[in-house]
Structure formats: structure tokens, C-alpha cells
Amino acid sequence: EYTYENLIVEIENKIALVTLNRPQALNALNKNLLEDLSHFFDEALVDDSIRVVILTGSGEKSFVAGADIKEFASFDGKQGEQLAAKGQQDVFDKVEKFTKPVIAAVNGFALGGGLELAMASHFRIASKNAKLGLPEVTLGLIPGYGGTQRLPKLIGKGRAMQAIMTAEMFSADRAYEIGLVNEVVEQTELINRVKEIATKITQNSSVAIRHAITAINASDKEIGFDIEIKSFGNLFDEDDFKEGTTAFVEKRKPNFK
Numbered sequence: 001e002y003t004y005e006n007l008i009v010e011i012e013n014k015i016a017l018v019t020l021n022r023p024q025a026l027n028a029l030n031k032n033l034l035e036d037l038s039h040f041f042d043e044a045l046v047d048d049s050i051r052v053v054i055l056t057g058s059g060e061k062s063f064v065a066g067a068d069i070k071e072f073a074s075f076d077g078k079q080g081e082q083l084a085a086k087g088q089q090d091v092f093d094k095v096e097k098f099t100k101p102v103i104a105a106v107n108g109f110a111l112g113g114g115l116e117l118a119m120a121s122h123f124r125i126a127s128k129n130a131k132l133g134l135p136e137v138t139l140g141l142i143p144g145y146g147g148t149q150r151l152p153k154l155i156g157k158g159r160a161m162q163a164i165m166t167a168e169m170f171s172a173d174r175a176y177e178i179g180l181v182n183e184v185v186e187q188t189e190l191i192n193r194v195k196e197i198a199t200k201i202t203q204n205s206s207v208a209i210r211h212a213i214t215a216i217n218a219s220d221k222e223i224g225f226d227i228e229i230k231s232f233g234n235l236f237d238e239d240d241f242k243e244g245t246t247a248f249v250e251k252r253k254p255n256f257k
């Protein structure tokens, strides 16, 4: 019997509400949380009591603030590459290719791996306070969980280039304007609204929806993900990565050469 360390799973009316629960780190994705997610998606695939999955973050401040910077700050290139490759395989690809709908209820910060998790989900609904971005270059990194591939697909290449280069966050309203999220609702209404959408989905043909997901996903090209993983790993051997992650831990601005 598997016990979740950092996930709360509540199943009701064929909908699984999955809350990522590491509030002390703004629900950052550490090894345990990724293992929990991987395990959940394996179970949920064969669990007939689940027709739709909702992913959200605990608390009112953050969906997921990224991969856990403190956990990977001492990694070298090989470990960095493994981090991205394993994460993509065990979680992000699994989410995107999951044959039941996965909806991200973005309840606050969705940064780095957090936005990447929301983008791997089939669509996104955000609360008004949500802030979304890929700030990896401030750490001397690039997105490693599919962000360089999924962000341009969702918002266009030019906007994705600017967002990744500047590391700036989108407000919920701006994310709506550019198609990164489908709707923006009050924080207190978020889960109700997403459950309402999920309920509508449960009334449709699950076999048809399964085929729709597979067909929509078939338009993707896969090679970019491999290039992202290799580049992500290579950056762990650069001085900028040491400076970027050290600056984060020391709560100061990085001084890149």
C-alpha cells in the first residue's frame, strides 16, 4: 500500500481533486512530490472511479513555484540531465498523454516546473491572483520539464522567446488574453468552477474523449524535448548555474559574469 507524502487525493463523483501539498516550499516539486504524482497517474489510469483529474496547489498563494531549487543546487551536468529526463518521463509526459482529461486549477504562482506542469495538463483555469512564468534563466538554467516546447505552442514563438528571456511573469488576465489559461475566476470560486467543467466532461463519452486527447496530441513533434533535456543538463556545469542557485538560497540577486 502506497502512502502519499506530499499529495492529497480526494475522489468524488468520478472526479479526482489532487492537491500538491508542500506549502512550506510553495509546493515546489521535489523528488517525493514527483514520485507521488507519478504513482497517482499510474493508479488513476486503471481506476474506474476516476474520469477526470484536477491538479491544484495547497494554500492561497501558490500552485507550484517550480522544481525544488534547494534539492538540485549541488547537482552536476549528468544529474541535471537525469533530473529533467526522469521528470519528463515519469510525470510531465504522463500527464500530457494521460487518456483521461487533466485540468490544472492554477491557484497562485505557477513558475518554472509549476507552469510546465500546468502546460502539460490538458487545459488551465486560473484564479485572479495567479502569476505564471518561466524564470529559469535567473538561475542560469532553461526550463527542463518541457517549457521550451509547450510554451511556444500555447502562446506563439515570439511571446515565448520574450517570456523565457526576460523571466517575467504573466498576470492571470494577461495569461487569459494570450491563451495560456482558458478562464480567470475568483480564488474562492476556482475549485467549484473547475469541478463544474469536470462534471460536464464526465457526462460525455469517455472513449471518445480518450481518442480526442490522443489525436490532439499527435500534432506534437518530439525532438525538441530531447534537445531541451540535454541543454538543461549542460547548464549545470556552468558557473552561472552555481551563482544563480546560490543567489536564490542566499535571497540576493545573482551577479552573472
Ligand code: CAA
Binding pocket: 024, 025, 026, 028, 065, 066, 067, 068, 069, 070, 071, 084, 109, 111, 112, 113, 114, 116, 135, 136, 139, 141, 142, 143, 144, 145, 147
Ligand atoms: N524551490 C525550493 N524552495 C522554494 C521554491 C523553489 N522553486 N520556491 C519557493 N521556495 C521556498 C523559499 O525558499 C521559501 O523557503 P524559506 O521560507 O525556507 O526561505 C519559501 O518557499 C517561501 O518562498 P519566498 O519566501 O521566496 O516567498 P515570496 O513570496 O517572497 O516569493 C516566489 C515567492 C516569487 C515564488 C519566490 O519564492 C521564487 O522566486 N521562487 C522560485 C521560482 C523559480 O525560480 N522557479 C523555477 C525553479 S527551476 C525549475 O523549475 C527547473 C525546471 O524547469 C525543471
